[in-house]
Structures are given as C-alpha cells and as structure tokens.
Amino acid sequence: MSYNRLDTPIPGQRPTNATTMIFPFNAIYPQHKAGPVTAIRRRLLIRSYAPDWIVTIFLAAAFFSLDEVNGYRRVFSLEESSIRHPYAVHERIPNFALYMIAFVSPFCIMPVINIITVRSWWDLHNSWLGLILSLSMTGAMTQVVKITVGRPRPDLLDRCQPPPGLSDPPYSLTSWTVCTQTDEGILRDGFRSFFSGHSSLSFAGLGFLSFYLAGKMHLFDHRGHATKSWLALSPFMAASLVAISRTMDYRHHWQDVLVGTLVGTLFAFFTYRQYYPPLSSEHAHRPYSPRIKREELHDVLPTHNHDHHDHHPMNGGRHQYTDSLDENYELAGTVPRPNGPGPLHEVWKDGDGEPDLIEGVGPSTYSPPQRPGPSLPPSPERHANLQLP
Numbered sequence: 001m002s003y004n005r006l007d008t009p010i011p012g013q014r015p016t017n018a019t020t021m022i023f024p025f026n027a028i029y030p031q032h033k034a035g036p037v038t039a040i041r042r043r044l045l046i047r048s049y050a051p052d053w054i055v056t057i058f059l060a061a062a063f064f065s066l067d068e069v070n071g072y073r074r075v076f077s078l079e080e081s082s083i084r085h086p087y088a089v090h091e092r093i094p095n096f097a098l099y100m101i102a103f104v105s106p107f108c109i110m111p112v113i114n115i116i117t118v119r120s121w122w123d124l125h126n127s128w129l130g131l132i133l134s135l136s137m138t139g140a141m142t143q144v145v146k147i148t149v150g151r152p153r154p155d156l157l158d159r160c161q162p163p164p165g166l167s168d169p170p171y172s173l174t175s176w177t178v179c180t181q182t183d184e185g186i187l188r189d190g191f192r193s194f195f196s197g198h199s200s201l202s203f204a205g206l207g208f209l210s211f212y213l214a215g216k217m218h219l220f221d222h223r224g225h226a227t228k229s230w231l232a233l234s235p236f237m238a239a240s241l242v243a244i245s246r247t248m249d250y251r252h253h254w255q256d257v258l259v260g261t262l263v264g265t266l267f268a269f270f271t272y273r274q275y276y277p278p279l280s281s282e283h284a285h286r287p288y289s290p291r292i293k294r295e296e297l298h299d300v301l302p303t304h305n306h307d308h309h310d311h312h313p314m315n316g317g318r319h320q321y322t323d324s325l326d327e328n329y330e331l332a333g334t335v336p337r338p339n340g341p342g343p344l345h346e347v348w349k350d351g352d353g354e355p356d357l358i359e360g361v362g363p364s365t366y367s368p369p370q371r372p373g374p375s376l377p378p379s380p381e382r383h384a385n386l387q388l389p
Contacts, residue, residue: 048290049129056133063139071147073191075173078162085250087158087186092245098198101242102205106131106235110212117216118285120333126275126287131208134271138204138264142197151194154250159190196252196260199243203264206235211272215284239264277335289334 076083093101110127114120153159160179168174181187214220214232243261246252252260275288 044292045290048292049125052129052133056129056136059136059140060132063136063143066140066143066147069143069147070188071191072150073176074150074152075175076152076156077173078157078166078168082253083152083154083156085154085158087155088249088251091249091251093198093242098201098242101238102201103131103135106205106209106212109209113213113216118333120287122290122334123287127212130212130271130275131205133274134204134208134268135201137271138200138267139197141263141267142195142200142260145195146192146197149194150191151253151256153190153193154253156190159186193252194256194259195263196243196246196256198246199239199252199257199260200264200267202239202242203236203261204268205264206239207265207268208272210235211269211276211279214279215272215276218284220280220284281335283335286333286335288337291337 107128110131111124114124114127159181160176161181162174162178163180166174166178176187176191179187210232213235217225217228217232219228219232239261243257246257247254277283277286277288
C-alpha cells in the first residue's frame with residue numbers, strides 16, 4: 001500500500017502556505033496583465049489624476065513654507081508649572097527620523113506588499129498618491145493650527161529664559177517680550193505646542209500603511225485571524241511610540257499628542273478611502289479604477305469581464321456583483337468606483353437651476369391624504385335590501 005506525502009496537494013484543493021493564509025486571495029485571483037501604455041491611455045491617466053497630484057504638491061509646499069512664519073504667541077504665567085520643564089537639546093525622534101518613519105518606511109514597504117499580493121502598477125500609484133496626500137494634508141493642517149493657536153510648549157520657560165526674579169504683572173499674564181533668548185528659531189518653536197506634528201504625521205503615514213495592510217489581508221472578513229490583526233496594527237503601534245516620545249522630551253502636552261493622533265488617523269483614513277474600497281469589501285485588496293468615462297475606458301484601456309474569474313477571496317466561490325459595483329467591465333486589477341451623481345459640473349447644471357422634485361411627487365401630481373370623515377347612518381333603502389338568514 002502506498003501513501004501520499006503530507007505536503008502533496010489534494011486534487012481539487014488550492015495550495016496553502018503562510019503567504020496564502022495571510023493574503024488568502026493570492027491563490028484565488030489570477031494576476032492581471034495590462035496592455036501596452038499607449039499615448040492615448042497615458043494622456044487619459046494623467047488627466048484623470050493630475051488634479052490630485054497638483055493639490056498634493058501644493059499642500060506639501062505649504063507645509064514646508066509655513067514653518068518659517070511667525071505665528072501667534074499666547075501670554076503665559078511665570079508660575080505655571082506645566083511650562084517649567086527642561087528643554088531637551090537632543091530629541092529622541094528628531095525631524096529627520098520622523099520623515100524616515102512617517103514617509104520613507106511606508107513608501108518602501110507598500111511596493112513590497114504590492115509584489116507579494118496584487119502586483120499592480122495602478123495599485124502602486126494609488127498607494128503612493130494616497131500616502132503623500134495624507135501626509136501633505138495633515139502637515140498643512142498641523143502647521144496652520146500651530147501658528148494660529150500659539151500654545152506654549154511644556155519647556156517654554158527654559159526656552160524663553162526670562163530675567164531672574166521676574167514675576168507676572170498684577171492682575172495679568174506675561175508676554176513673550178520678556179524673553180532673553182537670542183535664538184529666534186528656538187523661541188518661535190516654543191509657541192507651537194498644539195497640536196503635535198510628530199503625532200499627526202506619524203499616524204498619517206503609518207496609519208495609511210495600516211489601512212493598506214488591512215485591505216490587502218482582508219482584515220474584516222469575519223474570520224478573526226490574530227496574525228493579520230497584529231500585522232495590520234503594527235504600524236499604529238510604531239506611530240504610538242513616536243507620539244509618546246514627544247511627552248518624554250517635554251515637547252508637547254498630552255492633549256497635543258491626543259489631538260495630533262486623531263487628526264493624523266482621520267486624514268489617513270480619508271485619503272485611503274479616496275483610492276480604495278471599504279475595508280469590509282470583498283475586493284478590499286484592489287484599488288479603485290481611474291476616474292475615466294466608461295466609453296473612453298472601453299476604447300483605450302485594457303478591460304476584462306467579471307464572469308471569467310471573479311471569486312470571493314474568502315469562500316472560494318464564484319462572485320457576482322450585487323451592489324453599486326455592478327459593472328460589466330473594469331480596468332484590469334482594479335475595482336470600478338460606485339455609481340455616483342456624476343461630474344460636479346453636470347450635477348450643478350441638473351434641472352437648469354430649478355428645484356428638484358421627487359419623482360412622481362410634484363405640484364401637479366401630489367395631493368394630500370384625505371382623512372376619513374364621520375360614517376353616515378345607513379339609508380332606509382339599504383335597510384330594505386338587507387335579508388336576514
């Protein structure tokens with residue numbers, strides 16, 4: 001009697017390994033190969049996402065340019081204990097390390113995940129665009145809030161170096177003009193505590209990486225894999241360590257770190273959803289298709305039919321679209337965007353400025369419901385027609 005090896009695949013069963021357990025759709029979905037990039041196709045793709053890149057570059061430029069702006073500086077009390085902490089000359093995570101953690105590491109990790117999973121150039125483009133847009137939006141918002149709020153840092157008095165023996169004016173607080181600090185950069189940065197830029201940027205970059213991992217691994221497939229959960233949340237854990245280090249260096253109050261964490265996570269999720277379907281979607285591992293008109297997509301872009309190969313990545317069965325993603329064709333390796341109201345210039349012109357009316361309910365068709373009136377007593381003629389059994 002002969003026995004098969006334990007690692008011999010059973011006929012009709014897909015091979016399983018560590019990669020397919022973490023990325024289960026790898027053994028189910030075939031890899032899609034797009035056609036050659038023609039001049040027309042390249043022009044359509046550039047036109048589709050050129051506004052996104054323009055806005056991203058503009059926000060990134062605003063982030064770096066606002067760093068040298070002299071913002072608002074709040075008054076403070078020389079007796080306030082929360083701003084009497086020592087000034088740390090050497091930070092645990094300086095700005096250079098922050099950029100490496102929040103930007104360079106996700107920028108390099110996502111292509112590796114792309115190669116392991118979908119192997120799609122369009123997914124690589126969407127992931128990089130989403131990451132840079134998340135960081136740019138978060139950075140610009142952080143800088144604007146910092147220079148307008150002007151909250152003192154916990155180490156402000158050590159930065160300010162007020163004259164010895166100085167006290168607050170009667171019935172008032174002290175302004176920054178009493179400071180003897182000669183380094184304008186150190187003093188200016190002392191009034192930018194709210195909210196934490198390290199916290200917001202680290203969660204904007206690493207948070208986007210977490211959402212990217214969660215989508216590729218189908219974290220919310222109702223199967224409850226602890227390994228996938230830890231892998232998807234590990235970037236959030238790294239971002240948390242960056243945020244905590246700001247309180248250890250006395251650069252931020254705990255409120256600054258908390259708000260920065262929330263802002264960075266919010267922008268990371270917002271930008272991720274611009275280019276990827278919901279994390280609970282059956283196609284969460286795919287990016288959205290380009291924003292190109294359907295007739296143009298049929299003419300110049302490589303397409304494929306869902307009926308040939310769409311399967312649910314978790315149950316191995318054939319999948320048919322039954323929701324707003326019901327499309328006959330899609331760009332290879334992507335998910336068609338849900339049917340929306342259409343381009344804004346068409347939505348705004350809809351109805352030529354007249355108020356929209358609910359279909360079938362208008363001034364000419366709508367009538368208020370009639371209340372039933374009091375019942376009338378039966379007539380004598382009706383009594384005459386009644387027959388008793």
